[in-house]
Amino acid sequence: MRQYVSRDPVTLTVPGAGATYTVYATPATVDTDDTVLPFYNAADPSVTYAxxxxSGKTAPTVRQDVVQIGIGTSVPTGAYPLWTVTVAAGATAITADMIAQAAGAPFYATIPELASxxxxxxxxxxxxxxxxxEAAIRAAADATLTTNVNARVSGAYGVGTGMYDGKxxxxxxxxxxxCYNNGSADVWLxxxxxxxxxxxxxTRTTIxxxxxxxxxxxNVEGTNFQxxxxxxxxxxxxxxxTATSEFTTNLSAWINIVAGTVTExxxxxxxxANEPGEASTHGAGVWVFAFGAA
Incomplete structure (x- = not known):
């Protein structure tokens, strides 16, 4: 939080009668009190610089947070409203009853207000x-969630008759x-x-x-092909x-495993090719399916 101050009295001119005006404050941070500051030569500290x-140039020595007070029918961007002044048509002077604190004015509550x-x-x-x-929003969200869960889960947490909760x-x-409990003992599967x-x-599948x-x-062909x-x-x-058609000739191919030759x-x-008993000489494609202990 920062505080800004207007140090000197300010006289504002009300633009006219028959309108409502807003007194506003525009905050700014300014550097002032320019002075030629002394420096020294880092290579030779005995030599001083102005x-x-x-260079002999001045540099600011004071930083201030100040506000500029203004009045108008609207509040400029970056400014804050302070008071409203409602001037009746034909009025020739500003009286206290015309002035009221503006909505959103950045004033601290007074001690009496705090005590109230x-x-x-x-x-x-x-x-x-x-x-x-917020509680109403949460309750509505919970009700929607419950409805959605109940629509997708049967029984209590998905457990129906003859079923058991997993442990x-x-x-x-x-x-x-x-592991689940069957009502009398834990069962491990x-x-x-x-x-x-x-x-x-x-592919290889291991289970x-x-x-x-x-x-x-x-290109699997002939007899006793290893x-x-x-x-x-x-x-x-x-x-x-199982065999595909014979290459080149596209004749049907039969394949059989030679008895007693299967090993690890x-x-x-x-x-x-073409008919059982006629050995293929052109070769065929073969799919192999083998299942056993890894």
Whole structure:
């Protein structure tokens, strides 16, 4: 907060009669009392200067917060209203009853005003009114939120007949687990969790220690063709294969896994074109689906 002062009496001329005028104050911060100040040479302190850089120029020595008092039919931008002067038509002099404090005038309350219970009660009434309005807004917002939640959640917090509230969801060394109470005891359930990533020609999906490889191979042909998994399994997996049409000829292709050849690292296939028993010599595309212990 800053205070501004008008140090000298000011005489204002009322522009005319038959109008209401406002006496206003325009605040400003001014630097005054210019004086040639003494300086010294930083390189040689024994040498004194008159003014900065020995220029002989003056510099202000006093900073004041002052106001300029004015009167008009409106308050200029940056000014503050102080009093209103209502001059009747034909009036030739200004009397005290024509002058009233302007709305929004930046005056402190007087001691009698501060002591008045009416002054305090007015402030309390305003605060109470604002608080009541805010409480009404909050209540309306809460009611809307409750309605929206109830419209989307069935039962009490989403728990219906034969259902139980959850108590915990944790991540342990063996994977995530969920706990609920069935009414007499806590029940823990292990949750499936998986990770999917890319391999050559396809994807790897790992779920609770099991993995599935799905990938595509080009140019598989002939009999006892060796297919090696992009990565090995810890035990012999289950394998399924399917072939596309034969390259170049676009003939239908059949594929079968050679019995007894599936291992943790791969397997062998026979690829036949056009009809079973006719070995493919042009190659076909093959989709491999392998599932087993990671």
């Amino acid at each position: 003014g900065a850089d020995n 219970t009416a002054y305090v009660d007015a402030g309390l009434a305003t605060a109470a009114s604002n608080l009541s309005a 915990a969801l944790i991540q342990g060394a063996a994977g995530p687990s969920f 292990g949750l499936l969790y998986g990770v999917q990533s890319s391999i050559s020609g396809g 609770n220690g099991q993995k599935m490889l799905i990938y595509y191979i080009n 297919i090696t998994f992009p990565e090995s399994f810890s035990a012999v997996p289950s394998v399924f294969v 690292t791969g397997f062998e296939v026979n690829v036949n």
